[in-house]
Amino acid sequence: MIECAGAHGMSRDLRRHTHQEPPIHSRSLEPTHIEMARVAAPSAADPRAARAVAAWLLACAALVFAMVVVGGVTRLTHSGLSIVEWQPIVGTLPPLNDVQWQETFAKYQQTPEYKLVNQGMTLDAFKGIFWWEYVHRLLGRLIGLVFLLPLLWFAFTRRIDRPLALRLAGIFVLGGLQGAMGWYMVKSGLVDDPRVSQFRLTAHLSLAFLIFAAMLWTALGLLFPRRSIAASDDATPLRRLGWWITGIVAYMVVTGGFVAGIRAGKAYNTFPLMNGHVVPPEIFMLDPWWKNFFYNMATVQFDHRLGAWALAFLVPWLWLRARRVALPARTRVSISILLAMLAVQVALGIATLLLVVPVPLGAAHQGGAVLLLGAALAANHALGR
Numbered sequence: 001m002i003e004c005a006g007a008h009g010m011s012r013d014l015r016r017h018t019h020q021e022p023p024i025h026s027r028s029l030e031p032t033h034i035e036m037a038r039v040a041a042p043s044a045a046d047p048r049a050a051r052a053v054a055a056w057l058l059a060c061a062a063l064v065f066a067m068v069v070v071g072g073v074t075r076l077t078h079s080g081l082s083i084v085e086w087q088p089i090v091g092t093l094p095p096l097n098d099v100q101w102q103e104t105f106a107k108y109q110q111t112p113e114y115k116l117v118n119q120g121m122t123l124d125a126f127k128g129i130f131w132w133e134y135v136h137r138l139l140g141r142l143i144g145l146v147f148l149l150p151l152l153w154f155a156f157t158r159r160i161d162r163p164l165a166l167r168l169a170g171i172f173v174l175g176g177l178q179g180a181m182g183w184y185m186v187k188s189g190l191v192d193d194p195r196v197s198q199f200r201l202t203a204h205l206s207l208a209f210l211i212f213a214a215m216l217w218t219a220l221g222l223l224f225p226r227r228s229i230a231a232s233d234d235a236t237p238l239r240r241l242g243w244w245i246t247g248i249v250a251y252m253v254v255t256g257g258f259v260a261g262i263r264a265g266k267a268y269n270t271f272p273l274m275n276g277h278v279v280p281p282e283i284f285m286l287d288p289w290w291k292n293f294f295y296n297m298a299t300v301q302f303d304h305r306l307g308a309w310a311l312a313f314l315v316p317w318l319w320l321r322a323r324r325v326a327l328p329a330r331t332r333v334s335i336s337i338l339l340a341m342l343a344v345q346v347a348l349g350i351a352t353l354l355l356v357v358p359v360p361l362g363a364a365h366q367g368g369a370v371l372l373l374g375a376a377l378a379a380n381h382a383l384g385r
Contacts, residue, residue, distance in 0.1 A: 049159040050222040056150050057219035063146060064212045065370045067139040071208070072366035074136045075201075075260060076359045079129035081113045083137070084190060086183040092141060094134055104130070113194035140179055147172055164218075171214045178207045198261025198294065205257040209250070209373060216374055220381045224330075235325060239383045241318050245338075246376040248310050253369055255304040260366075264297040264304075265357045271350050274302065308346060315342045318379075331382040338375040345372045 074080050084107050085091065095101040105126050108114055114121065151168050154160045160168070185200035259265055268274040280298040292299040319339045322332060345368040352361040 049154075050225070053154060053160060053164075054219040054222040056154075057215045057222075060143060060147050061212050061215040061219070061374075063139065063143045064208060064215065065367060067136065067143065068205075068208050068212075068370050069363050069367040070132070070136045070139060071205075072363035073359060074132045076357065076362045077129060077132055078113075078117070079132035080136075080186060080196065081111060081189045081194060082108055082126065082129040082133045083186075084108060084111055086186075088141070088179070091137065094130075101127070111190055111194065112192055113189065116194055137182075140175075140182070144172075144175055144179075147175060167214075167218060171211060171218070174207065174211050174214065178204070178211060181207055196261070198258050201261040202254055202257030205260075206254055209253050209370065212370055213373060213377055216377055217381065220378065224381065235383070238318065238322060238325065239380070241314065241321070242376070242380045242383050245311065245314050245318060246373070246380055248307050248314065249369075249373050249376050252304065252307040252311070253373070255300065255307060256366075256369060258294060258300045259304050262295065262297060262300060264301040265353060265362070267297045268301055269353055269356050271353055274298070274305070308349060311342055312346060315339055328382070331379075334375070334379040334382040338372075338379045341368070341372050341375040344368060 083091070083104075095104050101123060105123050108126060108130075118125075151165075151172065154168075155165050181200065181204045185196050185204045188197040188200050189195055268280065270276070274280045280302060282296065282298040283302060284292050284296075284299070286292045286296050293303065294300070315338060319335050322335045345365070348361060348365040348368050352358070352365045355361060
């Protein structure tokens, strides 16, 4: 700001003494209601380094997306409890011969899930659920390596500054917490009740979305360090509305975790009503009342639907209001992508519900939530802070 004010003062003095107009190329050619504003953003040593770091982060975010989808398949195929040990290093290798397979299967046969749900399962059937959980864990290890090794290289070669290095280190710590939370979740299903805790599952899922969001937001800051921000009176409400939408998407992730955790998608498989009701009469059947929000299928699914209805109203409203404001092309495209992604995600959610959660649709719906969050963040970034 001081440099800018000084520059304007020098320009005025120069014009006063020389009676010359500033050259045409120095005048702003942008509309008066659009300004280019410098905002706080992560930085790299040079533009090429910034693009390289951003591309690496986007690749890592794509791996997180894949892990969320595989995690959805693992949950829907009831594969998550097939590996009963957490061995971050040794567990990288799967069973390699018949003896090792029998040992691994014997450990699974001691679990409540085998005794109460899968009694009599064959070794071949066990391999089917084992591989999904194995791939899910392997992806977690792969993400850790793909993130850590380039991070160290970027830091040691001074291609990123200290604030950005600390931010990226924080994302890596979140990844470590995610792995620990995953095992903490699995442990809850290795006791008397062969179901993982819905609270731990939701925490595990939410951490994955947080990591994805942190990677994407940092990458966007590197790719677009200067953002076109509308300065008209209509711009601030748009930005505020954009963040409300992102908050509701996050709410949908959390409520979706509870829907998955208590398998609420297997009930009330009608739309738009819930078995003929706008509000199901069973919504507060548990005592004390607060338990309904975490243990009652009717309440948990109603809460999830409520968020979907809110997005179905707010996102088109954002899109319509954005069309009436002079915005950069990137901002308009981002908001249009958000609207399209919401339509896809709502369609997937309705189909998943009506067909009683088939595995392909359930996994696609979970992956769609990641893309919807990404679209909301991209729209917010394009709108500016």
